[in-house]
Amino acid sequence: MASVLLRSVTRIGLARRLNGKQITAKSNNERGIMTSRSRLEKALEELEKNPYYDKYAEKIARLQQTSPEEFLQRVEQQEKTQARQVKHKIAKYRPSKVRFPFLLQNVRSSWSLTIKRQYTNDLFQNKYITTPIFYVNAGPHIGHLYSAVLADAIARYNNMIGHKTFFTTGTDEHGNKIRAAAAAAGLPNLEYCTKISQQFKEMCDRFEVDYSRFIRTTEKQHYDAVYHFWKELEERGHIYLGKYSGWYCVSDEAFLNDAELIELKDSTGKVIKVSAESGNKVEWMEEENYKFRLSAFQNDLKYWLKDENTVRPALYHKILSQWVEEGTCLQDLSITRIRKKAPWAIPSPCDEFHSIYVWLDALINYLTALGYPNKSYKDFWPPSIQIIGKDILKFHGIYWPAFLIAAGLEPPRTLLCHAHWTVDHTKMSKSKGNVVSPFEAADNYSEEGLRYFILREAVPQNDANYSSTKIVNILNSELADTLGNLVSRCTGKAINPSKEFPDPAKYWNVLQSQVADETKEALKSVGRTARESYEEHNLHHVVDAVMSMLHCANKMVAYHEPWQLKKLDDADSIKKLKAVISLALESSRIGALILYPIVPRLSSNLLDFLNIPKENRMWTDTAPEFSNNSIKERYIKCNNLILFKKIKSH
Numbered sequence: 290m291a292s293v294l295l296r297s298v299t300r301i302g303l304a305r306r307l308n309g310k311q312i313t314a315k316s317n318n319e320r321g322i323m324t325s326r327s328r329l330e331k332a333l334e335e336l337e338k339n340p341y342y343d344k345y346a347e348k349i350a351r352l353q354q355t356s357p358e359e360f361l362q363r364v365e366q367q368e369k370t371q372a373r374q375v376k377h378k379i380a381k382y383r384p385s386k387v388r389f390p391f392l393l394q395n396v397r398s399s400w401s402l403t404i405k406r407q408y409t410n411d412l413f414q415n416k417y418i419t420t421p422i423f424y425v426n427a428g429p430h431i432g433h434l435y436s437a438v439l440a441d442a443i444a445r446y447n448n449m450i451g452h453k454t455f456f457t458t459g460t461d462e463h464g465n466k467i468r469a470a471a472a473a474a475g476l477p478n479l480e481y482c483t484k485i486s487q488q489f490k491e492m493c494d495r496f497e498v499d500y501s502r503f504i505r506t507t508e509k510q511h512y513d514a515v516y517h518f519w520k521e522l523e524e525r526g527h528i529y530l531g532k533y534s535g536w537y538c539v540s541d542e543a544f545l546n547d548a549e550l551i552e553l554k555d556s557t558g559k560v561i562k563v564s565a566e567s568g569n570k571v572e573w574m575e576e577e578n579y580k581f582r583l584s585a586f587q588n589d590l591k592y593w594l595k596d597e598n599t600v601r602p603a604l605y606h607k608i609l610s611q612w613v614e615e616g617t618c619l620q621d622l623s624i625t626r627i628r629k630k631a632p633w634a635i636p637s638p639c640d641e642f643h644s645i646y647v648w649l650d651a652l653i654n655y656l657t658a659l660g661y662p663n664k665s666y667k668d669f670w671p672p673s674i675q676i677i678g679k680d681i682l683k684f685h686g687i688y689w690p691a692f693l694i695a696a697g698l699e700p701p702r703t704l705l706c707h708a709h710w711t712v713d714h715t716k717m718s719k720s721k722g723n724v725v726s727p728f729e730a731a732d733n734y735s736e737e738g739l740r741y742f743i744l745r746e747a748v749p750q751n752d753a754n755y756s757s758t759k760i761v762n763i764l765n766s767e768l769a770d771t772l773g774n775l776v777s778r779c780t781g782k783a784i785n786p787s788k789e790f791p792d793p794a795k796y797w798n799v800l801q802s803q804v805a806d807e808t809k810e811a812l813k814s815v816g817r818t819a820r821e822s823y824e825e826h827n828l829h830h831v832v833d834a835v836m837s838m839l840h841c842a843n844k845m846v847a848y849h850e851p852w853q854l855k856k857l858d859d860a861d862s863i864k865k866l867k868a869v870i871s872l873a874l875e876s877s878r879i880g881a882l883i884l885y886p887i888v889p890r891l892s893s894n895l896l897d898f899l900n901i902p903k904e905n906r907m908w909t910d911t912a913p914e915f916s917n918n919s920i921k922e923r924y925i926k927c928n929n930l931i932l933f934k935k936i937k938s939h
Contacts (some may be wrong), residue, residue: 310871312331318622319761322923328534341602342577353493363699379608385400407803414451414452414453415452415453415454415668415669416447416452416454416455416669416673416674417445417454417456417659417671417672417673418455418457418673419456419655419671419672419676420458420659420673421678421681422459422460422461423436423459424464424466424905425460425461425462425467425481425482425485425486425489426464426467426469426485427719428488428489428726429726430724430725430729431493431710431726431730431755432709432717433489433727434496434679434739434740434743435707435747436676437458437493437498438680439676439707439747440458440498440674440676440843441456441498441499441500442828442886443674443676443705443826443883444886445499445889446886447673447910449882449885449886450820450907450908451908454501456500456502457500457504457655458493458500458657459486459502459503459505460485460489460504460505461506461647461654462486462506462507463506463633463635463650463651464631464634464647465630465633467482468483477533479753482507490503491728492728495736495931496727496736497737497889497890499734499742499889502658502690504654504900506650506651510657510707511650511654512635512664513655514656514661514662515645515649515650515653515657517661517662518656518661518662518696519638519639519645519693522581522695522696523639525583525584525695525696525697527581527585527695528579528580528581529580530579530580531577531579531621532575532576533575533577533578533580533623534575535574536550536562536571537573537574538576542649544653545571546618547564550565551563551675567680569828576626576627578624578625578627579623579624579625580623580624581601581621581622581623581624581626581691581692581695582686583619583691584616584621586690586694586695588936589690589691589694589763590687590691591614593700594613595696598703599702599704599827600682600703601703601706601749601825602749603750604750605679605686608682609682609686612683618683619687622646622688623636623646623878624646625640625644625645625646626643626644626646627643628641628642628643628644629646630731631647634646634647634650635650637682641856644669648688650693652684652685652689653692655672655675656698657669671698671699671701674701675701675703675705675828676705676707677704678707678708679706679707679709680709682704685701686704695750706749707749708748708749708751708752710725710747710752710753710754710755711752711754711755712724712725712754712755712756713754713755714754724877733936734760734764737866737888737890738760738764738768738933738936739890740765740887740888741762741764741769741832741891742759742763742889743755744829745829745832745887746829747828747829748829750880760936761936762830764933766930768888768891768933770906771836771840771856772880772932773933775842775846775877776873776874776895776930778846779846779869780898780925783855784851784870788924788926788927789923789925790871790874790922790923791867791874791922792871792922792923794915795873796864797809797913797915799865799867800865800868802845802849802870804844804849805849805868805872807841808838808841808845809872809913811837811841811876812872812876812913813881815834815835815837815911816833816908816911818901819883831883831884831887832884832887835880836877838876841878842872842873842876842877845873854866854869875914877899878896878901879911881895881901882906882908891932891933892924894930894932895932897926897927898926898928899925900923900924900925900926911912
């Protein structure tokens with residue numbers, strides 16, 4: 290609303306000044322005044338198209354104190370300046386004082402006076418959700434699976450509440466590490482990339498990761514998108530040719546500053562520098578590269594980070610904000626490498642002797658996946674939620690938003706950063722031989738079981754622990770016993786031979802017991818509690834809420850002993866029996882709906898078994914049906930359902 294008002298004030302104020310002139314003008318000047326008004330309207334329209342217009346609207350409005358002619362002159366002068374800059378070759382660029390070419394020359398960032406940017410309304414229907422694209426120097430492990438199913442669960446939840454989602458994942462296939470891995474495998478680079486990329490695609494398909502687009506950075510469409518994005522940065526004056534010297538980590542493919550390094554002794558006792566984050570060795574490098582003016586974007590990054598929801602959980606928002614405040618990660622960034630040193634990369638569009646830095650290339654995939662530069666990408670831009678691991682926070686939380694702002698695009702609304710996985714409380718590594726393959730784990734615990742465990746176990750801000758013993762205990766206790774037994778106890782021949790799902794509205798108030806009341810209260814509140822947890826991306830709390838509700842339902846069944854009610858066979862006992870079955874199956878129905886984003890295949894099987902129509906599987910359907918008098922008697926499918934088979938301990 291504030292955004293709309295400022296735009297209106299800006300337009301109305303300038304229009305009034307022109308109208309006032311038109312009233313008092315002589316007839317031979319009327320044509321010139323109308324031309325000025327048309328030019329003014331066009332200039333304002335161009336300004337308003339920019340996503341950062343709102344941030345500067347207040348300052349633009351102040352310029353109404355000048356004449357409209359002077360206002361137009363300033364805008365047009367800025368356009369002429371930009372046009373002259375575009376004509377220069379990239380090698381001749383000089384530092385520009387203007388970070389945003391669409392702003393007037395004398396309008397600088399005054400962050401104390403900045404109005405809050407108005408994002409699109411939270412109820413906006415289109416949601417863009419991404420995983421990090423996975424690096425193909427090796428096949429998938431459990432950490433990759435976690436990123437993928439976390440993003441998938443969030444996308445499915447958004448679909449359930451009525452949003453239209455676009456969900457992307459894929460593979461990052463350039464860089465020297467890929468080249469080395471391909472050589473070690475004895476395969477040509479592209480053939481190697483295709484082989485490993487297919488493994489990630491298979492992982493997604495096996496674990497029900499329902500992506501809209503699986504992207505590979507070796508696609509021609511991606512090359513075209515990268516070149517277009519480069520051109521945008523180039524034309525706006527954000528790229529220049531300069532010398533770079535610093536510590537370079539070949540394994541991480543990144544330059545590191547002193548704060549990101551530690552000193553260790555190698556096997557010979559020699560002191561070496563390594564990355565504090567990865568532990569990989571660094572080497573001193575000096576070369577001439579094309580550079581991005583990252584240092585010019587500190588204030589813009591601070592502004593982006595003003596909203597604490599920009600990076601979640603809060604721990605990572607605090608870390609990133611500190612980096613930006615201190616400026617340690619904001620030196621101008623080399624965005625090319627000498628091509629003979631990095632031949633397996635996208636060639637630079639401006640210099641045949643350079644390759645594009647793998648991280649600039651990789652980050653643009655999120656635009657490529659939406660069809661960029663085709664304007665259709667705007668239907669889902671900016672990203673609603675981008676899932677990343679904590680090891681790539683700098684690249685997605687500093688480089689990526691700075692690149693986007695420089696190109697005139699809005700940065701992501703939320704980066705959801707998660708920690709890593711350990712195995713029996715030990716860091717995964719090839720040398721230790723404890724890297725967990727999702728395919729091998731699925732053979733032991735099933736795809737749905739593994740998916741349930743990692744989403745149930747992981748807490749985004751803390752490293753999660755993979756333990757075979759814990760997996761077996763959780764899956765047997767919660768999926769096989771708590772949920773599976775609740776369904777089987779009330780659908781077996783001994784208690785429910787007619788396979789009836791009695792109408793909850795008809796039998797809601799039949800049972801008069803504390804456990805029945807507790808179950809009904811749990812049913813009424815579980816949807817709200819689970820939704821709050823989904824919105825906070827705390828899926829472990831979603832599972833907690835569902836399991837708590839199902840425990841109540843199981844206690845209710847044990848207390849009322851439907852097997853005894855069936856034996857009595859009088860009218861009152863039959864009514865109570867149907868009430869027990871109804872309340873238990875209603876608990877199962879709601880539990881399946883809430884768990885659907887987490888275990889879609891298992892939940893769909895249960896909902897099919899309960900004969901729940903596809904159109905009745907939205908979030909609104911998680912409310913208990915005790916007050917819906919239009920519900921007809923349902924009959925469950927006759928086939929016996931083994932919801933989750935118990936796992937034997939190894």
